[in-house]
Amino acid sequence: MLRRLRRPTAALIPVLLVPTLVACGGSSTKDADAPASGSVSGVSITGDVGKSISAKWPAKVAKPTLTKATTLVKGSGDKIADGDSVSTYLWVGDGTTKKQAYSDYSNGAPESIPNNSSQLGTVFSKLFDGATYGSRVAVVTTAEELFGNSSGSSQLGIGGDDTLVVVADLVKKAPTSPTPSDAKAxxxxxxxxxxxxxxxxxxxxxxxxxxxxxxxxxxxxxxxxxxxxxxxxxxxxxxxxxxxxxxxxxxxxxxxxxxxxxxxxxxxxxxxxxxxxxxxxxxxxxxxxxxxxxxxxxxxxxxxxxxxxxxxxxxxxxxxxx
Missing domain, CATH: 3.10.50.40 (Chitinase A; domain 3)
Incomplete structure (x- = not known):
């Protein structure tokens, strides 16, 4: 029920206030099903981009001093431009509990996330910055950095002090919808x-x-x-x-x-x-x-x-x- 009404990524970042649909065009890339294998902070990430994802956890995932993006698979599609709406499979793993906290693969569909530099939070800005379509990009971050608060997310079972691994499979540019004549009721x-x-x-x-x-x-x-x-x-x-x-x-x-x-x-x-x-x-x-x-x-x-x-x-x- 809730997923029907939620804005994309609303379960993850309430500060992302732009809806799915402010998209431009719709070119896909062959790398959407490229095989993926890579690691970030000792976490091994496997699965095909746009198809699946799984993680193998190390003994401990250290809390980062700085959120930094790591490209696990570099897609050969166009560079993601500011203003694009990106069809994205998001995955969030809790490095403290070593459990999956959120996955669009489990939900069965990608999310369209607007790449609007003035409204994206730090985590998503870094995931999208300089990336190309077909890529798998990851960051290790904190709950406070992702959610914008120190309490984490009880809905996702994430504590305020937890270390998080966020992976974005940037599958393709999402299609666009006609713009209404105004944004009033x-x-x-x-x-x-x-x-x-x-x-x-x-x-x-x-x-x-x-x-x-x-x-x-x-x-x-x-x-x-x-x-x-x-x-x-x-x-x-x-x-x-x-x-x-x-x-x-x-x-x-x-x-x-x-x-x-x-x-x-x-x-x-x-x-x-x-x-x-x-x-x-x-x-x-x-x-x-x-x-x-x-x-x-x-x-x-x-x-x-x-x-x-x-x-x-x-x-x-x-x-x-x-």
Whole structure:
């Protein structure tokens, strides 16, 4: 559930605020499946770039005094340019516990990470700096350096004092999505968006009768179905919500929380359309939000249920914000 809504690498670096989709072009490189074998700080990394990864740990991984990138496999593709969106398989190993903490290979898909030098954190800036497509690049770093805090990540089982190995397989330049006309939430007539279908008082789907498929450049549209009495949500908030999401004329949701438990997350860690669509909404409200692909999952989509360049619709109940 969480991976559906997370911005790329949000589980790893909450400070990376640019969504997947600000991409340019789409040239791949033959080195995406090049065999890889190399080591960094005694950690042996094996597997084929773009296909798999595994690590063999030494007796101890020393905490680095400086985060430095090591190229384990040099790809023969073009040099990654500032502004490119890079289709990347990320892997994070905890050198203190000697366990895998995060892997896009386990998740089954790469992430599109914008190479924006003004917004990438130190770790990712060093992974991308001077690299070419098809490369496997690694850094040994600290939890504080990666997450921007001294507490690590309880979600990933990483302690604040842990030494981390971060590996990036820089597979190819990711494709692009059309840019919406603006990055604001627009109040839409309820008749232009689908109706919420409920069962026993809980949303179970959307009724698409009479709804026209929007242009990919249409900005975020929003209808407040029920206005709450709490304070207005801010883009910097952590929110607790129930939600249901569908693509155009889908027969069922691609994700929902009403049958399980609410989602709690920083808005900055979710797809950009959520931040745009929920900012200014009062706690206690139910809203229906239409999100263009550039502020959702873009030209690559997500899994088998969110196609490339899919507009997304979410019904969202804002339970809490802080």
């Amino acid at each position: 627009h109040t839409a007539p309820a008749s232009k968006l689908p109706k919420v279908v409920e069962t026993k008082g809980k949303p179970t789907g959307l009724d698409w009768t009479g709804v026209t498929k929007p242009s990919l450049t249409t900005p975020v549209q929003r209808v407040v179905l029920k206005e709450g009495t709490g304070r207005a949500v801010k883009a910097s908030d952590t929110v607790t919500v129930n939600y249901l999401g569908e693509t155009y004329q889908a027969k069922k949701p691609f994700d929902e929380s009403y049958s399980s438990k609410p989602l709690t997350s920083a808005l900055s860690g979710l797809v950009k359309g959520w931040s745009i669509g929920l900012t200014g909404v009062k706690v206690g409200s139910r809203v229906l939000v239409q999100i263009p692909p550039a502020y959702g999952y873009g030209a690559e989509g997500s899994g088998s249920t969110i196609p490339a360049n899919a507009t997304l619709w979410f019904v969202i109940d804002v339970v809490k914000a802080k």
